[in-house]
Amino acid sequence: MRRIQVENRNLNVCYLATYKSFQQYRNIDTFRLEVLCKNPHLKLIFENSVPAFEHPLTISQVSFSNKSTVEDHMLMCGDAAGMIHPMCGNGMAMAIHSAKIASELIIDHFNKKIRSRQELEAAYSQAWNATFKTRITTGRILQPFFGKDGLTRAIMYGVTHIPAVLPVIIRHTHGKPLKLTTV
Numbered sequence: 586m587r588r589i590q591v592e593n594r595n596l597n598v599c600y601l602a603t604y605k606s607f608q609q610y611r612n613i614d615t616f617r618l619e620v621l622c623k624n625p626h627l628k629l630i631f632e633n634s635v636p637a638f639e640h641p642l643t644i645s646q647v648s649f650s651n652k653s654t655v656e657d658h659m660l661m662c663g664d665a666a667g668m669i670h671p672m673c674g675n676g677m678a679m680a681i682h683s684a685k686i687a688s689e690l691i692i693d694h695f696n697k698k699i700r701s702r703q704e705l706e707a708a709y710s711q712a713w714n715a716t717f718k719t720r721i722t723t724g725r726i727l728q729p730f731f732g733k734d735g736l737t738r739a740i741m742y743g744v745t746h747i748p749a750v751l752p753v754i755i756r757h758t759h760g761k762p763l764k765l766t767t768v
């Protein structure tokens with residue numbers, strides 16, 4: 586569960602639910618009342634705020650499984666190449682970063698520094714793996730900890746009581762700042 590203040594001082598409340606846990610409540614309103622409002626902090630927010638949208642925005646069938654960096658000779662960027670669990674990674678930055686890697690290699694291909702399409706695809710896969718593989722793998726290892734009550738508590742206890750843990754997790758799930766070059 587994340588609560589982030591966005592533009593106009595609005596509060597963005599975002600959560601992930603498994604199909605299994607959601608199934609028994611059937612709709613978002615009941616799920617919010619029966620599950621989310623068990624948390625007194627969230628209850629306070631839900632009871633004292635006015636929704637900015639008429640309906641909540643939802644997506645379903647999110648897949649964190651392995652994907653290919655190249656499909657049918659197309660270079661895959663962002664979530665299409667691999668999605669990191671939202672609780673541990675910054676997927677938007679990864680999408681922008683992978684597009685930057687692809688763009689720079691395509692320019693190299695047009696400038697004949699990379700001679701063939703095959704070489705371009707191999708270079709992209711190599712660069713993508715070097716940049717994101719560890720982050721995706723760490724995310725995949727951490728993923729089961731989120732959503733399971735006991736495990737989530739254990740990890741929250743760890744990060745609050747052993748301050749050295751959180752920077753290690755962040756180092757392994759978040760990249761370094763992007764260096765921008767002008768073309």
Ligand SMILES: Cc1cc2nc3c(=O)[nH]c(=O)nc-3n(C[C@H](O)[C@H](O)[C@H](O)COP(=O)(O)OP(=O)(O)OC[C@H]3O[C@@H](n4cnc5c(N)ncnc54)[C@H](O)[C@@H]3O)c2cc1C
Nearest residue numbers: 599600601644647662663664665671674675676677678680
């Ligand atoms: C619940 C949740 C919370 C998240 N929270 C954060 C966060 O706080 N911070 C963060 O950095 N990341 C977060 N992420 C991850 C982040 O949203 C994604 O990693 C990022 O948006 C990926 O960008 P993308 O361009 O690859 O894909 P998307 O943003 O999904 O863009 C793909 C676009 O393609 C369109 N599309 C799909 N199929 C077609 C088609 N056939 N023809 C034309 N258009 C099509 C879609 O409608 C969509 O607009 C979160 C993800 C989830 C699920």
